[in-house]
Amino acid sequence: MLQQLRDQTQSTGFKVLVVAIILVLTLFGFGATNIFLGAVPSVANVGDYEVTENVLAIETERERRRIITQMGPEFDPADIDRLQLQSFALEQLINRQVLYQATDMLGLTLADSEVNRQLVDSPAYQVAGEFNEALYRQQVQMLGFTPLQFIDEVRQGLGSELLRQGVVASGFAQDWEIAQATALLDQRRDIAYLNLDVDEYVKGVAVTTEAIATRYEEDLSVYVTEPTVDVEWVEITLAGLQTSVDVDDSEEALQEIYDADVSTLVESSQRASAHILILVDDTTDEASALQQIQTVAERLSNGEDFAVLAAELSQDPGSAASGGDLGMMTKGSFDTAFEDGLWALATPGDVSAPVRSEFGYHLIQLKEIGTVNIPSFDEERDVILARLRSEAAANAFDLAMDDLEQRAFEERYELTATAEAISATVQTAKGVTQGNQGEVNAWKYAENVEVIDSLFSPEGLDGENSPVFVVSDGTAIVARVAQYNASVQRSLEEVRDSIREELQLESALSQIEADKMDALSQLQAGDSVSAVASGLGKRWQRAELTTRAGGTSQGSASIPQGVLSEAFALPRPASGGKSVGSVTGPNGSALVVVTRVVVGDVDATSEVLLDQLAQEVIARDQQLEFAAFFTAAQESVGVSRADN
Numbered sequence: 001m002l003q004q005l006r007d008q009t010q011s012t013g014f015k016v017l018v019v020a021i022i023l024v025l026t027l028f029g030f031g032a033t034n035i036f037l038g039a040v041p042s043v044a045n046v047g048d049y050e051v052t053e054n055v056l057a058i059e060t061e062r063e064r065r066r067i068i069t070q071m072g073p074e075f076d077p078a079d080i081d082r083l084q085l086q087s088f089a090l091e092q093l094i095n096r097q098v099l100y101q102a103t104d105m106l107g108l109t110l111a112d113s114e115v116n117r118q119l120v121d122s123p124a125y126q127v128a129g130e131f132n133e134a135l136y137r138q139q140v141q142m143l144g145f146t147p148l149q150f151i152d153e154v155r156q157g158l159g160s161e162l163l164r165q166g167v168v169a170s171g172f173a174q175d176w177e178i179a180q181a182t183a184l185l186d187q188r189r190d191i192a193y194l195n196l197d198v199d200e201y202v203k204g205v206a207v208t209t210e211a212i213a214t215r216y217e218e219d220l221s222v223y224v225t226e227p228t229v230d231v232e233w234v235e236i237t238l239a240g241l242q243t244s245v246d247v248d249d250s251e252e253a254l255q256e257i258y259d260a261d262v263s264t265l266v267e268s269s270q271r272a273s274a275h276i277l278i279l280v281d282d283t284t285d286e287a288s289a290l291q292q293i294q295t296v297a298e299r300l301s302n303g304e305d306f307a308v309l310a311a312e313l314s315q316d317p318g319s320a321a322s323g324g325d326l327g328m329m330t331k332g333s334f335d336t337a338f339e340d341g342l343w344a345l346a347t348p349g350d351v352s353a354p355v356r357s358e359f360g361y362h363l364i365q366l367k368e369i370g371t372v373n374i375p376s377f378d379e380e381r382d383v384i385l386a387r388l389r390s391e392a393a394a395n396a397f398d399l400a401m402d403d404l405e406q407r408a409f410e411e412r413y414e415l416t417a418t419a420e421a422i423s424a425t426v427q428t429a430k431g432v433t434q435g436n437q438g439e440v441n442a443w444k445y446a447e448n449v450e451v452i453d454s455l456f457s458p459e460g461l462d463g464e465n466s467p468v469f470v471v472s473d474g475t476a477i478v479a480r481v482a483q484y485n486a487s488v489q490r491s492l493e494e495v496r497d498s499i500r501e502e503l504q505l506e507s508a509l510s511q512i513e514a515d516k517m518d519a520l521s522q523l524q525a526g527d528s529v530s531a532v533a534s535g536l537g538k539r540w541q542r543a544e545l546t547t548r549a550g551g552t553s554q555g556s557a558s559i560p561q562g563v564l565s566e567a568f569a570l571p572r573p574a575s576g577g578k579s580v581g582s583v584t585g586p587n588g589s590a591l592v593v594v595t596r597v598v599v600g601d602v603d604a605t606s607e608v609l610l611d612q613l614a615q616e617v618i619a620r621d622q623q624l625e626f627a628a629f630f631t632a633a634q635e636s637v638g639v640s641r642a643d644n
Contacts (some may be wrong), residue, residue, distance in 0.1 A: 030181040043090060046097035047637040050089065094639055095630075099160035102633040108166075109158050115155045116317040122329070125318075127327070133319045134329040148281055151317075167629045186600025186609065188545040191559065191567045191592070192529060196516060198588035201508035212499045216492050223495045228431045229455055230483040231443060234408075234419045235427070236400045240472030244392040249385055257384050258377050270370030273342050274324035276309060278314040279360040293354045293361035300351060306365050315360070328370060338362060401468050401476050408465040408478040415465060415480060428482065445471050453621055455481050516582055516589050523580040529593055545598060563590050572597045 010644035044051040068077055110118075119125065124173075124394055125136040140150045216223060274294055278289045296313055300306060307323025314320040331339055334357075345366035352364040407418040419426045429443035434456045445451050454466040465480045498535065521534050533540050543550075543557040548568055550559050559567075562583040570579040570592065579594045 041326075042642055044094060044639070044641045046094050046639050049097045049101070051093055051097075056086065056090055058095065059093050060086045063089045065093070090641075096160070098630065098633050098637050098639065099163060100156045101637045103156070103159040103163045105636070106163065108163055110155055110158050110162070110424055112317075115151055115158065118158060119151070119154060120318060130327075131318055133316070133326045134334060135628050136318055137334065147278070164626060167626050186547070186613075187568070188547055188598045188600075189567055189594050189641045190542075190544050190596040191546050191563070191594055192540045192542045193559070193563045193567075193585075194519075194529075194533055194536070194540050194591040196512045196536075196538075196589045196591070198505070198508050198512060201588070202504045205504040205507045205511075207500050207503045207507075211503055212496055212531070213492065215499050215503060216495065220489065223490045223499075224487040225490060226433045226435060227487050228433050228485045229461070229481045230428065230430045230485065231432050231455065231479055232415055232428050232480035232482045233445070233473075233477045234404070234415050234422070234424045235475060235477040236397070236404060236422065236424065237476075238393055238397045239401065241396045243387050245389060245392040245396050247385075247392050249387045249388070254381055254384050254388075255377060257388070258380055261380070261384075262374055265372055266375060269372045270328045270330050271342055271366060272328040272368035272370070273326050274306060274365045274367055275316070275326060275338075276306070276314045276363045277320065277360055278313075278325055281360070283562070284360075290354065292361050293363060297351075297354065297363055300363065306351065306363075325367075328368065332607045335359070338364065342366065396473070397476075398405060401470075404476065404478055406469040408468070412465055413463050413480070415478065418465075418478070431485070445477065451477070451479060453477060455479060512589050516591065519591055520580060523578070523591070523593065529578070532591075540593075560585065560590070563592055566592045567594050570594050 040054050042050050043053055043056050060082075064077065064080060067080060067085075068075060077156075119136070120131040125131055127135060158467070196551050276290045278284070278296075280286055280289045284292075296309055299309060307325075310324030311320055311322075314324050316324070319326055331343070333344070337355055337357045340353045341362070341364050345352060345364070348366050348368050350366050352362070355362045357366060393602050404418065404422060407421055408415065411418050418424075429446075432443050432446055432452075432455070434452055448469065448471050451466070451469050451471065454460050454469070460466065460481055461484055463481055465478055468476050468478055472478045515536060519536065521527065522532050522535075529540055541559075543552055543559055546552050546557055546559065546564070546567070548564070550564055552558050562585045566581050566583040570581050573579040573594055573596070578593075581592045583592060
């Protein structure tokens with residue numbers, strides 16, 4: 001059961017919470033967190049806002065977490081370039097502050113009621129579609145804000161978005177812009193292309209025995225085997241230790257663990273509660289807040305309804321409207337002092353004395369104690385025993401790795417004594433390559449980069465034992481090079497076929513290039529496309545009135561994307577003339593000819609496409625409009641960087 005509690009942090013709900021927190025960071029940043037920092041070197045100034053090294057470090061970490069979350073569990077955080085990430089984070093900070101201060105200059109602000117509504121409606125703080133007070137407070141605390149500071153940061157973020165919307169809201173597409181976009185984007189072209197396929201050219205290339213021998217003699221150093229090593233290694237496994245570790249499996253010991261599990265389960269049971277909060281902040285001091293909450297407590301003792309008073313007096317915007325209801329939550333969801341006060345209540349309906357949390361004073365009402373399903377000792381006995389063995393094996397595995405590393409270090413150039421000391425066997429593998437290529441790498445650890453790099457390091461090639469490597473969950477090894485097998489010259493007969501293919505490909509590519517350049521010269525000189533094709537013994541592929549997406553009046557044309565891109569990059573041909581070009585791809589080259597261009601016509605274009613073009617034009621204009629506004633805002637606010 002204890003393990004079940006630990007597993008909650010691996011649940012989907014917990015991961016959704018983490019993603020939600022990162023989403024909030026992305027939207028609103030750490031703008032308020034600098035109030036916690038002392039005097040540190042300045043990186044930049046945006047108007048009256050100073051970006052310190054500490055603020056930048058926080059923002060950089062935020063961006064790092066965002067990238068890791070987006071890329072998924074297979075992504076290696078070590079691949080992130082820290083300097084590039086820091087530079088990006090600085091620009092994000094500056095851009096956000098420019099918008100915040102421009103919003104203030106223009107007097108744009110949101111009422112408290114609107115900010116509260118946005119927070120309550122935000123999916124980031126909802127459970128099953130309803131605002132969850134505990135989830136909201138968890139996130140605020142994890143971000144390092146007090147509630148008022150966080151609300152102010154949200155207000156700034158919403159205000160800057162309101163400003164952006166105001167700047168771009170007037171965007172609309174004029175008729176001439178749509179006509180211009182239609183003429184260009186709905187353009188159709190008559191296209192012809194002629195493939196110079198490398199496979200066909202290769203078939204026509206004959207390579208002599210003398211040419212193969214000459215290439216072999218010229219490049220002897222190329223035709224050698226890859227160096228290999230014969231490997232010895234010793235391994236330990238967690239699975240092997242699980243069957244051999246000693247644990248106290250007496251009934252008394254197992255019963256004691258069971259009782260502790262039950263106590264933890266009961267302690268962590270869910271409780272539904274409601275509260276009335278009087279904030280201690282810049283406008284209300286400690287004494288005043290305490291006096292107010294005591295007055296509320298007196299009204300409750302006189303029989304007034306808790307929910308009614310919460311709706312009237314509570315200063316918690318998230319729960320006041322619902323009578324102070326906080327829902328059903330487990331321990332760890334609230335401020336520690338708040339939880340102590342809630343869990344001290346024994347009977348649903350009980351109300352606490354005033355409780356001082358970091359936010360202010362609360363009156364807490366216990367509404368419901370969640371039921372706890374407690375399995376019997378007999379049901380849990382085998383589970384507890386398995387857990388004991390697993391935990392003992394994990395501890396033994398850590399100790400065994402330390403012992404293995406120490407012994408292998410002391411033995412240094414052998415593994416025999418190390419294996420004997422830990423009751424293991426020295427295993428061997430032959431012909432292991434550094435590049436992990438070929439069938440010789442049948443060794444099961446050949447794909448582990450750290451292990452291979454260690455073996456082929458100067459120390460490894462000298463025969464030293466490697467450090468301990470954890471090569472998979474529950475398996476660790478120490479390896480060494482027992483023998484180094486240097487490269488050897490491969491005979492001509494061994495490489496004859498590969499040299500022939502190499503020479504054929506070179507000749508084919510050379511001939512394709514020569515044919516392509518000759519054909520382009522002929523086409524540009526005015527020769528007919530038929531004559532050019534005839535000279536090459538090939539046929540043109542044609543597609544009339546083709547769109548940029550490869551569509552024609554007869555349906556989709558199977559035109560290679562490279563050919564299509566080149567065709568629409570060529571200039572419009574003169575009347576009766578043609579535009580010519582070429583494109584090179586993995587399968588060879590192609591000649592491309594455009595003989596006719598028909599511009600898009602607004603009157604002949606569907607309403608659906610016109611609407612799409614209008615939206616694209618508006619989006620482009622909005623981007624340009626906002627970019628111009630932002631540039632002006634930067635100049636007005638004033639931005640300076642420490643390195644300028």
